Amino acid sequence: MMAVNANSNANAKTNAGAGTDAYAIFRLENLQLYFNTRIGPVQAVDGVSFSLASGRTLALVGESGCGKSSLGRAILRLLPRNVHTYKGSIFLNGTDVMTYSNERFRRQVRWVRMALVPQAAMNALNPVVKVEDQVAEPLLVHQRVKNKAEAYSRAYEIFKVLGLPQDFLNRYAFELSGGMRQRAAIAMALVMHPELIVLDEPTSALDLLTQSNIMNVLKKVKWEFKSTFILITHDIATASELADDVAVMYAGQLVEKADARLFYDDPLHPYSRKLMASVPTLRKDKKLEFIPGQPPSLINPPKGCRFADRCELRHERCAAEPPMVTLPDGRQAKCWLVEQKAREQHA
Amino acid sequence: MKTIRSRRVRETLGRVARYTLLRGLALAVTVIIAVYLTVVIANMGGKVDDIRRGMIKESIAMMVLANEELRKMPAEERQAVLLEMEQLEVERQGLNRPFIVRSFEYLWTALTLDLGRASYISSDSGSRQVRLILLERLSPTLLLWATAQIMIFFIALFFALILSSRYGSFFDKLVIMLAPTSAAPGWFYGLFLILIFAAVLKLLPFGGLVDAPPPQGFWPYSLSVLKHLVLPVAAQFMSGLFLLIYSWRTFFLIYSSEDYVEMAKAKGLPGGLIERRYVLRPTLPYIITNFMLMLIQVWMGGIILETVFNWPGLGRLLYSAIRLSDTSVIVGSVVLYAYLLAITVFLLDIIYAIVDPRVRIGAEGGKA
Numbered sequence: 001m002m003a004v005n006a007n008s009n010a011n012a013k014t015n016a017g018a019g020t021d022a023y024a025i026f027r028l029e030n031l032q033l034y035f036n037t038r039i040g041p042v043q044a045v046d047g048v049s050f051s052l053a054s055g056r057t058l059a060l061v062g063e064s065g066c067g068k069s070s071l072g073r074a075i076l077r078l079l080p081r082n083v084h085t086y087k088g089s090i091f092l093n094g095t096d097v098m099t100y101s102n103e104r105f106r107r108q109v110r111w112v113r114m115a116l117v118p119q120a121a122m123n124a125l126n127p128v129v130k131v132e133d134q135v136a137e138p139l140l141v142h143q144r145v146k147n148k149a150e151a152y153s154r155a156y157e158i159f160k161v162l163g164l165p166q167d168f169l170n171r172y173a174f175e176l177s178g179g180m181r182q183r184a185a186i187a188m189a190l191v192m193h194p195e196l197i198v199l200d201e202p203t204s205a206l207d208l209l210t211q212s213n214i215m216n217v218l219k220k221v222k223w224e225f226k227s228t229f230i231l232i233t234h235d236i237a238t239a240s241e242l243a244d245d246v247a248v249m250y251a252g253q254l255v256e257k258a259d260a261r262l263f264y265d266d267p268l269h270p271y272s273r274k275l276m277a278s279v280p281t282l283r284k285d286k287k288l289e290f291i292p293g294q295p296p297s298l299i300n301p302p303k304g305c306r307f308a309d310r311c312e313l314r315h316e317r318c319a320a321e322p323p324m325v326t327l328p329d330g331r332q333a334k335c336w337l338v339e340q341k342a343r344e345q346h347a
Numbered sequence: 348m349k350t351i352r353s354r355r356v357r358e359t360l361g362r363v364a365r366y367t368l369l370r371g372l373a374l375a376v377t378v379i380i381a382v383y384l385t386v387v388i389a390n391m392g393g394k395v396d397d398i399r400r401g402m403i404k405e406s407i408a409m410m411v412l413a414n415e416e417l418r419k420m421p422a423e424e425r426q427a428v429l430l431e432m433e434q435l436e437v438e439r440q441g442l443n444r445p446f447i448v449r450s451f452e453y454l455w456t457a458l459t460l461d462l463g464r465a466s467y468i469s470s471d472s473g474s475r476q477v478r479l480i481l482l483e484r485l486s487p488t489l490l491l492w493a494t495a496q497i498m499i500f501f502i503a504l505f506f507a508l509i510l511s512s513r514y515g516s517f518f519d520k521l522v523i524m525l526a527p528t529s530a531a532p533g534w535f536y537g538l539f540l541i542l543i544f545a546a547v548l549k550l551l552p553f554g555g556l557v558d559a560p561p562p563q564g565f566w567p568y569s570l571s572v573l574k575h576l577v578l579p580v581a582a583q584f585m586s587g588l589f590l591l592i593y594s595w596r597t598f599f600l601i602y603s604s605e606d607y608v609e610m611a612k613a614k615g616l617p618g619g620l621i622e623r624r625y626v627l628r629p630t631l632p633y634i635i636t637n638f639m640l641m642l643i644q645v646w647m648g649g650i651i652l653e654t655v656f657n658w659p660g661l662g663r664l665l666y667s668a669i670r671l672s673d674t675s676v677i678v679g680s681v682v683l684y685a686y687l688l689a690i691t692v693f694l695l696d697i698i699y700a701i702v703d704p705r706v707r708i709g710a711e712g713g714k715a
Contacts, residue, residue, distance in 0.1 A: 078613055081514055081515070107615065110613060111615045112615065123605060123606040123607060124606045124607055124610045125610075126624070126625055126629060127629055128628050128704055128705070129624060141615065141617070170355075172704045174704075174705055188610075188614075
């Protein structure tokens with residue numbers, strides 16, 4: 001199996017760079033996730049829609065509390081106890097898995113078709129179960145292998161690809177360093193070869209050197225397994241190493257989605273621009289900026305554009321909610337200025 | 348791979364052996380200190396000697412009253428005989444040597460379980476041997492307390508695990524509501540149970556271990572004991588169960604929000620497997636600790652509950668021994684307790700090392 005993957009390295013590059021018309025493996029439609037609190041429902045994810053082509057990586061960026069982690073959890077139906085609303089559609093290769101019952105979702109979707117690499121992998125591994133058992137566990141539970149020995153040998157294969165020493169499999173999580181644990185978590189996500197892997201801040205708990213190591217591992221995985229990733233991160237700079245598409249979240253909503261190259265050159269939404277202006281770059285000499293004010297409360301968000309209060313380009317139309325506008329080059333943004341630009345280009 | 352494993356196994360065994368030895372030594376020292384303190388305290392630091400001397404004098408004086416021959420003797424001669432008898436008795440009991448020396452002798456006899464003879468208390472079979480008295484009382488105590496507490500422990504654990512995955516349900520709320528029932532001790536419920544089931548309804552006996560006279564044959568005897576067990580066990584259930592379910596449920600609730608439990612859910616593992624491998628197994632050391640602590644309490648029984656139910660257990664024995672200042676029985680039961688406690692803790696340490704790799708391997712050892 002590994003041999004096949006190695007052979008397909010050559011065309012993986014062209015595949016990943018393919019245009020937006022590639023087959024959409026994953027599509028969200030109007031996904032909502034609200035939480036109950038004492039003072040009212042928090043609209044953590046409020047009507048998010050996007051699609052993602054096979055083999056591509058979508059970087060989902062935004063500041064803390066914008067709902068990006070909640071979105072990641074919502075995709076895998078990992079809901080806390082205080083769920084208020086959870087609706088919308090999640091299409092995976094054309095089937096809406098939101099219609100599945102919990103049991104069917106567990107049997108047919110979780111880890112079989114979608115896997116998760118969690119934030120802070122420190123605590124993501126069971127402290128009293130050996131790493132090999134945790135990595136091999138899904139294979140046995142979902143009956144992908146006949147026996148334990150086969151499950152372990154599959155785990156070895158993945159470990160080899162990720163550059164993990166084999167004897168680490170026979171260890172416990174507390175015997176591994178942070179970077180090794182994160183690799184083990186990645187191995188765990190890969191072992192079933194799922195169609196989609198959600199990476200929830202996979203590097204944010206690690207030091208800088210380990211971060212870049214893990215990013216290299218993820219790049220390697222992306223080429224070798226042609227994996228489809230959703231990379232949830234607040235670190236726009238690190239995300240650029242892996243991203244084919246970028247989606248920006250603000251206050252529970254998607255405000256922009258674009259091809260990565262176009263996005264990093266010229267973000268459309270005023271929020272994205274401010275966000276990019278706050279990131280230091282190596283080659284250009286620029287003055288770092290910050291965004292004044294605070295994101296709005298998600299308990300009772302403003303009626304119109306949610307960024308309006310902090311936006312320098314605010315005008316009277318911002319009192320109404322802007323639509324998600326698609327430009328001819330495929331970029332999408334939720335802003336009246338972009339809508340105006342689209343109409344001008346059209347005219 | 349093989350050699351690495353076997354090396355790791357060897358290292359682990361060595362570590363466990365060293366650890367076990369150290370723990371055993373520490374416990375032995377603890378037991379010795381505890382027993383010695385008990386010897387000193389039960390003898391009131393030597394004050395009990397004075398009491399015993401006084402009692403020797405008194406008993407000899409009584410003997411004189413009863414003895415015609417002695418009464419007829421001239422006063423001086425009689426005094427000399429009395430003094431000699433007193434001296435003899437003092438020497439027989441060893442009271443002529445300093446207490447500090449004897450305290451270490453007592454320590455040695457206690458530690459070797461040569462528990463000596465009771466001063467006042469005797470066993471039901473009429474023996475004054477402290478060892479026999481204690482052994483006679485140990486089994487009823489174990490029967491009553493172990494039955495109740497072990498049942499309560501596992502029932503609570505079972506329901507707690509169920510409730511923790513049904514947070515906020517009707518039964519969850521019911522258990523929270525009933526938890527304050529544990530504010531009252533078991534004997535308090537015992538009084539009511541006796542009133543209702545023994546006095547009014549006349550269904551069950553008031554107390555005791557078995558009917559008098561005891562029924563012949565194994566089955567009739569067991570049935571009679573069982574009948575006597577119902578009320579004291581029920582009393583313990585009423586006072587212990589709901590708070591224990593509540594606290595275990597909260598405990599499991601905390602541990603089922605760990606990241607690795609979330610990951611197990613994401614991996615699509617079935618609920619039962621998650622509960623066993625991701626909630627119970629990481630918390631097993633803590634559960635075992637609590638189980639052992641519960642057992643330690645069981646060894647001693649309970650003074651008031653045993654009194655209320657007239658149960659011939661260790662708790663009641665200790666109570667009467669303290670009241671009568673029967674030093675050897677007090678020391679004997681404390682020695683027994685100390686040994687059982689030390690053995691329990693020692694076993695606990697070994698079990699820890701077996702179930703928890705963090706202890707077995709050493710959290711700092713072998714970090715990559």
